[in-house]
Amino acid sequence: MKAYKIPEATVMRLSIYSRYLQKLIENGTQTISSGEIANGVGVGSAQVRKDLAYFGEFGTRGVGYNVEELFNHLMEILGLDEKWNVIIIGAGKLGSALATYQGFIDRGFNITAILDIDEAIIGKKLMDIEVEHIDLLSKKVKENNVEIGVITVPGSVAQVVTDDLIKAGAKAILNFSPNVLRVPNEIILRNVDLSVNLEVLSFNLSFHK
Amino acid sequence: MKAYKIPEATVMRLSIYSRYLQKLIENGTQTISSGEIANGVGVGSAQVRKDLAYFGEFGTRGVGYNVEELFNHLMEILGLDEKWNVIIIGAGKLGSALATYQGFIDRGFNITAILDIDEAIIGKKLMDIEVEHIDLLSKKVKENNVEIGVITVPGSVAQVVTDDLIKAGAKAILNFSPNVLRVPNEIILRNVDLSVNLEVLSFNLSFHK
CATH class of the missing domain: 1.10.10.10 (Winged helix-like DNA-binding domain superfamily/Winged helix DNA-binding domain)
Known part of the structure; x- marks a missing residue:
């Protein structure tokens, strides 16, 4: 440390x-x-x-x-002298946007897989990554040495997915779902609520009125 | 104030x-x-x-x-006792994800329009908003009393779009493009780089190794 x-x-x-x-x-x-x-x-x-x-x-x-x-x-x-393996769970609009986000690639994050449960999405290609079935979560985390899981699933399933990620070996979770997630102490959790960004603006707009 | x-x-x-x-x-x-x-x-x-x-x-x-x-x-x-009118410029993956982001709607932000230059995207529906041509920017900002512009266009055109938004009357800019934008002092600017979230994790992962 x-x-x-x-x-x-x-x-x-x-x-x-x-x-x-x-x-x-x-x-x-x-x-x-x-x-x-x-x-x-x-x-x-x-x-x-x-x-x-x-x-x-x-x-x-x-x-x-x-x-x-x-x-x-x-x-x-920043830990960016090494590569970090990332998995994205949830291939909806936000998950798809993150999977192809140039900023992640530029900074050396390696998006190893993107998983979803929706058969209509599975098989689609995002850049050069194919959306795969969520049942492969544990296998994908293990075979790609995934350290970071990104959660963009609906709130109702976010905790289950988080538990599965941690059980499979992920060490850090980036949570875009609206739910408060429970993780063990040694796991690094970061919650991202994109509305906070708009609220910093509305605060300032209202402040300056 | x-x-x-x-x-x-x-x-x-x-x-x-x-x-x-x-x-x-x-x-x-x-x-x-x-x-x-x-x-x-x-x-x-x-x-x-x-x-x-x-x-x-x-x-x-x-x-x-x-x-x-x-x-x-x-x-x-937080200024959330009133409604704020928002326009999204750029209907790529990230712009589309933001246009349909439940968190914005839940907190009362009103996405009035989403614009793009790509004819293949224009006319598509995101929730109940149709993607329209970027040429309508000034008209849309004015007729919807837009206060907040959200920028998800490529870096190369971000400054032009920002200038147009401000000229049309927007008071605050949420910038998801990688470019540093120049705005007048009275305009509220917030830059969002989604990779920063992953870097807080890589910092902590590296820190705890």
Whole structure:
């Protein structure tokens, strides 16, 4: 286990910094200051320095950060120096969108399979992955060494699917269903409710009225 | 304008609390303590009290909160005591998933239209909304009093679409494209990168190895 405890908001910003640095690498930029990173991604420069300080000193005073070094370090912190095998359960509209989401592929997540119970969907191709029957869940998790299960099934079956994923060996669950899921302590669970994003907007719209 | 400045993480938790309270109302629960809310949603009870304290005192010491009163108050804070008109630009897999996302409907967001440039998609029905041509953007925003534009187009056209939305009168943009968008100061912009969710998991998986 690594020896630091990082707030989730910091992890999310590190992810954003790393994307920005990747663009800079593509453009041939060699060094950058925390202020330039801050401007580039739209957060305060004190925040950038504080976020990066969790991981020790990489910058050189007056020179700034070496872009490629910082990028590689961030990717390592985010666990993106290795590949993670993902399975998607539920091939409805959201599951299909996630299975073909370029952002996952760009960041090195390996979508190994997508499963559903609906015979009308099974057999369809999403990019180069064929939708398969949910009965194959345990087999697919095991044979692909799946670490991460993504749940886009209806709420009524989300807990059963989660239990099956964990029993088969998944270590982390990304839950897009509206249900509160119970998982053992050692399993990492993240709930995503896409409406929260719209509610941050409605909060701000209402706030500024 | 309301007279408080709230961290975004708090706004996101208020959204989660409000969903939990809604379930309690459906179950007939009348009062609840901050500790019970904390347990129900999986955050610390000090955090719940701190989040709610931004908005003054609603609880009664030793009795707790009246569930319905607290729920109504949270919905008002989140701007969900009114309807917001939304337009989705881009009817690919992600746009289609969002157009039919039950979570948006449940929270009162009104998806007024979904537009695309692809003739193969235009005319298709998503729930009861027909995909229409992107040339109608300005007309649709104006005639439906759209406040919020959701962008799921490819990065290469995201800025043009954003400019058009703002010119037509949209006040807030939810951006699912990978591009950094430039908007005037008075426009509320929120970028959603779905991979960040997987990266919080890979960070934690790597952290616990």
